[in-house]
Amino acid sequence: xxxxxxxxxxxxxxxxxxxxxxxxxxxxxxxxxxxxxxxxxxxxxxxxxxxxxxxxxxxxxxxxxxxxxxxxxxxxxxxxxxxxxxxxxxxxxxxxxxxxxxxxxxxxxxxxxxxxxxxxxxxxxxxxxxxxxxxxxxxxxxxxxxxxxxxxxxxxxxxxxxxxxxxxxxxxxxxxxxxxxxxxxxxxxxxxxxxxxxxxxxxxxxxxxxxxxxxxxxxxxxxxxxxxxxxxxxxxxxxxxxxxxxxxxxxxxxxxxxxxxxxxxxxxxx
Amino acid sequence: xxxxxxxxxxxxxxxxxxxxxxxxxxxxxxxxxxxxxxxxxxxxxxxxxxxxxxxxxxxxxxxxxxx
Numbered sequence: 157x158x159x160x161x162x163x164x165x166x167x168x169x170x171x172x173x174x175x176x177x178x179x180x181x182x183x184x185x186x187x188x189x190x191x192x193x194x195x196x197x198x199x200x201x202x203x204x205x206x207x208x209x210x211x212x213x214x215x216x217x218x219x220x221x222x223x224x225x226x227x228x229x230x231x232x233x234x235x236x237x238x239x240x241x242x243x244x245x246x247x248x249x250x251x252x253x254x255x256x257x258x259x260x261x262x263x264x265x266x267x268x269x270x271x272x273x274x275x276x277x278x279x280x281x282x283x284x285x286x287x288x289x290x291x292x293x294x295x296x297x298x299x300x301x302x303x304x305x306x307x308x309x310x311x312x313x314x315x316x317x318x319x320x321x322x323x324x325x326x327x328x329x330x331x332x333x334x335x336x337x338x339x340x341x342x343x344x345x346x347x348x349x350x351x352x353x354x355x356x357x358x359x360x361x362x363x364x365x366x367x368x369x370x371x372x373x374x375x376x377x378x379x380x381x382x383x384x385x386x387x388x389x390x391x392x393x394x395x396x397x398x399x400x401x402x403x404x405x406x407x408x409x410x411x412x413x414x415x416x417x418x419x420x421x422x423x424x425x426x
Numbered sequence: 427x428x429x430x431x432x433x434x435x436x437x438x439x440x441x442x443x444x445x446x447x448x449x450x451x452x453x454x455x456x457x458x459x460x461x462x463x464x465x466x467x468x469x470x471x472x473x474x475x476x477x478x479x480x481x482x483x484x485x486x487x488x489x490x491x492x493x
Contacts, residue, residue, distance in 0.1 A: 178491060198490065206452065247470070248487065
């Protein structure tokens with residue numbers, strides 16, 4: 157079996173999905189099911205105090221018994237906020253230590269602050285977290301995060317929620333070639349072909365949220381993404397043909413082609 | 427009278443309370459939540475022994491949809 161292994165645990169799906177931006181929890185659940193994802197990200201936020209006490213809870217729709225929940229640090233701009241958020245997440249999820257770290261640097265682009273990300277990763281690893289880390293597509297940074305002890309490195313394809321697709325496949329290729337831990341494209345996928353391209357490059361998986369949630373039909377897009385990731389993975393494993401630039405090669409035999417018919421006289425009477 | 431800041435909002439209480447009492451007061455009993463007091467996690471196992479003092483800052487969080 158061709159499985160994804162993260163921090164010693166085996167997953168059959170290479171598609172990881174977020175749970176944000178859906179219309180309601182029913183749609184979230186339907187999309188997650190259609191995606192086939194086993195690892196799903198969640199955010200940690202203040203609960204409403206004194207308001208609707210019987211508000212539905214996300215974890216009732218997506219129970220931790222069924223999915224591997226990956227709490228994130230979305231919205232954190234400092235090391236301290238990121239570490240505190242994940243400590244709360246670990247308490248919330250009964251000691252679960254697999255987390256997604258992201259430390260942002262700019263509210264407009266949501267670009268990761270890699271300096272702060274490195275610092276936060278170091279603290280979290282010392283605290284026995286298993287850190288899947290969102291980062292830029294800088295190969296040196298990716299390698300440093302791996303050497304520090306992160307369990308997966310997750311470079312962006314393009315900006316979070318932008319749907320701009322894979323802007324720098326060359327950098328991703330360098331990161332993949334250098335890495336000994338799983339590399340997952342996180343952020344920027346817009347449609348199925350983007351996910352396939354990521355997998356064809358040799359990524360171990362793809363993490364996405366908005367590409368599914370913001371589609372006109374999220375559940376159908378979730379299904380498309382599942383197939384796209386599988387197709388890209390199979391194409392990668394199969395090994396694509398070499399490109400032959402400006403050099404055509406017929407697929408059908410060049411021998412045994414029927415002869416050109418003899419020309420008949422124009423009036424046809426012989 | 428003590429004042430606690432809960433998720434950024436000040437609230438007054440007649441007498442010192444522990445975290446279990448706070449959770450009941452907030453009608454969050456039985457909910458999947460995590461609590462931090464002055465930047466430190468309060469483990470669920472210590473909710474009833476952790477007394478809250480005037481000026482304490484609490485964060486009460488849940489898991490929500492996110493990417």
